[in-house]
Amino acid sequence: MASLWFSDALLTDGWQQRVRITIGEQGQIIAIDRDVGPQICDSRFGVALPGMANLHSHAFQRGMAGLTETRRTANEATPADSFWSWRDIMYRFVDRLNPDTMAAIAAMAYVEMLETGFTRVGEFHYLHHDQSGAAYADRAAMAAAIAQAATTSGIALTLLPVFYACSDFGGAEPTTAQRRFTNTIDEYVDLHHASRAAIAHCPDAVIGVAPHSLRAVNTEQLHDLIRFAGQSPLHIHIAEQQREVEACLAWSGARPVEWLLANTPVAENYCLVHATHISAKELTSIITAGAIVGLCPITEANLGDGLFPASTFISSGGRFGIGSDSNVRIDAMEELRWLEYGQRLWHQSRNTMASDAASTGATLFSKSRQGGFAALGASDAGLSVGSPADFFSLCPNHPNLSACTEDAWLDALIFSGGREVIDGVWRRGRQIVCGGRHVARDKVEAGYRAAMLELMAG
Numbered sequence: 001m002a003s004l005w006f007s008d009a010l011l012t013d014g015w016q017q018r019v020r021i022t023i024g025e026q027g028q029i030i031a032i033d034r035d036v037g038p039q040i041c042d043s044r045f046g047v048a049l050p051g052m053a054n055l056h057s058h059a060f061q062r063g064m065a066g067l068t069e070t071r072r073t074a075n076e077a078t079p080a081d082s083f084w085s086w087r088d089i090m091y092r093f094v095d096r097l098n099p100d101t102m103a104a105i106a107a108m109a110y111v112e113m114l115e116t117g118f119t120r121v122g123e124f125h126y127l128h129h130d131q132s133g134a135a136y137a138d139r140a141a142m143a144a145a146i147a148q149a150a151t152t153s154g155i156a157l158t159l160l161p162v163f164y165a166c167s168d169f170g171g172a173e174p175t176t177a178q179r180r181f182t183n184t185i186d187e188y189v190d191l192h193h194a195s196r197a198a199i200a201h202c203p204d205a206v207i208g209v210a211p212h213s214l215r216a217v218n219t220e221q222l223h224d225l226i227r228f229a230g231q232s233p234l235h236i237h238i239a240e241q242q243r244e245v246e247a248c249l250a251w252s253g254a255r256p257v258e259w260l261l262a263n264t265p266v267a268e269n270y271c272l273v274h275a276t277h278i279s280a281k282e283l284t285s286i287i288t289a290g291a292i293v294g295l296c297p298i299t300e301a302n303l304g305d306g307l308f309p310a311s312t313f314i315s316s317g318g319r320f321g322i323g324s325d326s327n328v329r330i331d332a333m334e335e336l337r338w339l340e341y342g343q344r345l346w347h348q349s350r351n352t353m354a355s356d357a358a359s360t361g362a363t364l365f366s367k368s369r370q371g372g373f374a375a376l377g378a379s380d381a382g383l384s385v386g387s388p389a390d391f392f393s394l395c396p397n398h399p400n401l402s403a404c405t406e407d408a409w410l411d412a413l414i415f416s417g418g419r420e421v422i423d424g425v426w427r428r429g430r431q432i433v434c435g436g437r438h439v440a441r442d443k444v445e446a447g448y449r450a451a452m453l454e455l456m457a458g
């Protein structure tokens with residue numbers, strides 16, 4: 001049992017001062033005392049905030065960060081750079097990975113997520129098979145590598161094993177480059193069971209179901225997956241690219257979100273990742289269904305996807321969470337900043353995501369947490385008795401915070417601060433980030449560098 005004392009804390013019922021949090025043997029919060037002084041053995045910190053949820057990650061893509069930013073020479077055979085040319089590079093990177101390099105890269109990504117305030121990650125995991133496209137002897141070897149990275153870093157894991165079978169709408173055959181992703185439904189069910197076993201030792205682990213996209217599954221497979229998922233989290237890439245919308249219209253006469261809503265029982269357990277290109281009617285229908293939209297502003301900007309109408313969606317009662325997706329840059333607060341800035345540039349306005357007189361930072365922080373944890377099948381109890389002690393602290397003496405109080409801390413954290421004002425992160429009551437640095441960073445960095453040297457040598 002340990003007790004920590006914070007000058008201020010954002011509890012489930014709002015800001016409180018002089019807060020003492022007591023943590024039990026299992027890493028859960030067993031007591032919260034308000035307006036009390038520290039006791040002699042208490043460790044003392046600044047402002048405590050509940051951990052954030054990262055609802056969409058492809059951890060291995062951390063290894064490609066910064067390596068796809070040289071413009072290609074465009075000609076008829078190779079059109080200008082786009083999401084699709086980036087995907088070709090990503091497929092070539094995928095060809096080189098094995099469970100060891102996967103574990104090393106994912107551990108680096110997860111360490112960085114924790115350092116920025118994410119305490120749970122949703123890993124949208126589609127790289128299942130060996131280089132030849134055959135299943136590993138342990139079918140879930142790659143899922144086990146993800147679990148190993150979660151254990152090394154300490155992050156809470158929601159694993160979303162991805163089903164992938166087709167290369168385009170209408171059941172087109174998968175390409176050679178997709179051979180490491182594909183399964184039949186029976187193979188997927190076996191993989192899912194093996195993956196569940198692979199993550200069983202990870203504290204607070206959750207497993208969901210992820211049809212990759214409407215491009216990658218046929219209608220019958222999608223319905224099988226929805227039945228298999230039941231009430232578990234069900235994540236799908238839905239409308240990231242305009243070309244995807246046009247292909248869906250050509251195939252079905254409907255836009256992707258429109259088709260999904262008309263043909264499947266979209267409900268609160270659905271997470272529509274990159275619902276970027278939607279009509280006003282689709283926007284209203286997503287809200288009515290209670291589905292959560294997964295927004296990944298840094299990646300969507302990096303890949304040139306487009307802008308989701310976030311301010312309209314949120315002011316109409318829509319649920320959303322944020323994800324680091326390609327992990328080209330890992331920073332929870334920067335995701336929120338980009339989300340708001342995209343809307344400011346679009347609407348030529350300021351403070352677009354907050355309602356009247358509300359703090360933009362507090363709105364982004366609380367709503368993205370609510371949607372994010374719900375999408376990952378984890379209760380969002382925040383800082384409350386009985387919940388896992390997953391939280392982070394702000395450096396009390398950082399100049400960016402010196403004129404702040406309460407919600408203004410969140411405004412400063414998101415718009416002027418970022419990861420440099422986060423000094424401590426706790427998962428299950430254990431402090432794993434101290435002074436802004438993960439306790440295993442040196443070892444994880446060394447493993448990451450060795451993995452990248454091996455991959456790039458190939």
Ligand SMILES: [Zn+2]
Pocket residue numbers: 056058124237273325
């Ligand atoms: Zn994705």
